[in-house]
Amino acid sequence: MMAAQRVIVGLSGGVDSSVAALRLLEAGHDVEGLFMSNWSEDEEGYCQSAEDFQDARAVCELLGIPLHHADFSREYRDRVFAAFLSGYRAGVTPNPDVLCNREIKFGSFLDHARRLGAARIATGHYARTDAAGRLLRAVDADKDQTYFLHAVPAEALRHTVFPLGELHKTEVRALAKRAGLPNHDRKDSTGICFIGERPFAEFLARHLEDEAGEIEDLDGRALGRHQGLTRYTLGQRQGLRLGGVSGADDAPWFVAGKDAARNVLLVVQGHDHPALFSRRLTAVEPHWVAGVPPAVPLECMARCRHRQPLQPCRLEITGDGPLVVNFATPQRALTPGQFVVFYSGENCLGGATIATVDAPTAAGRLQSRPVSA
Template structure:
């Protein structure tokens, strides 16, 4: 009998994952990860860890599986929270959920599970795993979940072959309604529980207040740049090489105060991100204002009216070589090679047609259509059909 440790989060997905594994004949152990102590920044007990660990314990009890809590708050602070602060400080927008899977669930947590004699670690992610037999070792594939509306493969885009080898995703073949139905039939306390929002395992956090713990407020100006500004209508230079053209397409516009007019104040450019619409508190414009750029050095925010503003769109992005990650190492490109793929630059974004261009310093992703709000620090993930094959941090 193979032993599986399930990360029981106190939600319906991991509860049903544990049940399915038990039905399949595995020896199942439930483990709850405590990743956070500070309740002062979570919003009105939306998802306090105490309630979640109680729910996880009740589910384990109902399923008749052993249960314990592990405190990973120290590692979480070190690997996730400190990283978040440093990224925001640089004016980038990190994705803590992707990191939490790579660094906590499938690293720290997985090592604890293996030390308990587990053969596998399972989570309640909506994705699937497949295996291809090769001459040497088996190659593991990360596939989208069957429920198109809930596919969470994006959050696992940084996993390695070693991590995938030990991972199980029992609900990947099911839809959310089917998962809730199973939980209701079993009369699990989590059957109707709302999905948790916000930071992985912390709950719903007031992000500005969370960031203010380390990044001090600093008043600055909000500028509005007109959609017809000459900066958006510059003639395209001629290029000697494809790489020169890609560098041009991926380059951010260097905004300056004289490009726009002052429309408001903010409390710190590092609290804001490209494409953001809420939280600016500027009224009186015909269309909503969207952030087209932030500058943490000058503490300035640049905005434009409407979601079709040209400042939001780019045709290409760059990923530094050190930030490139291939789940399918066997498909890795050599400098000069290209590959046609489908890409998303944020969770829930529909997949977009694009071409990968590997160069010596990293990789360019060139989209068939310009993309809105490509944001530094977020992950771009690329797919062939329903398989996620690689990802990287947008530079």
């Protein structure tokens, strides 16, 4: 690990960030903690920020390190939440975790830590960096979080330490228990703080105006009614309420697309229906960790969602146009608004926002269309 420095660790109250602080202390660094409040407590009371802060404070008391508290809720609302709502209004499915990392956890947090005199920041993310400033996949492939970190600026990565990058989750739990950390067996948090435990559709309904409309199959047959296009995403099965469709078998229905002009939700029957699979997408607003795009065409690996096994693909860039990604095998439920992230070996090259997907029709032919717009 690096020479001893003053490092401020972003503490969430969870076991991962706590063990990150523990490892830095054991390596001889001057360690302090910082708890970030990214969602106002008056936002309907669903965020567990107060409970998380108490867990972070208990860890700091055990480790004997100071704990700072910073409120980034305004920055989060302006830079992350506003984009989240804008994406849903546009008919796509945004990923706020990527924006939160870029704008808050490695933006506002880093700036605040520098004002507190820190040489570096650290987090409990499962990722690695090297001396060349590259972002590398974590040793624990199942926990690797580089998908969420691909948009973090290179300057921020150069001032960040990932103490868990060489560890497996089981080792992290064991270290926490051995050190007597009070949260050693705390369940991992999932989902987005501002949504909390409530149903996702319920949350969106509080912030977006929805208009009910028809649900149709790809032949234009009306099957039922949806509650608003913003409530559905590609490949979704739950919430369609399409049991017992006349002339159809008992196989479940899945969202295959949205016709925003007619306010129609398009569905197909069967998890492996051809209309749910695509080989080609275009992507926009790329961010390259190295600061410059790779030489193209490039044969590399990619994933379009967290924990998806890496998929072989060919990456092309045409002038000032979007990235074009052709996969070796069909990919299920590629979703505009989400991110495609590229890898070469252990190296995370960067990523871009999925704009359009070439989706098979029921007849098996390809038509280029933004399937969520």
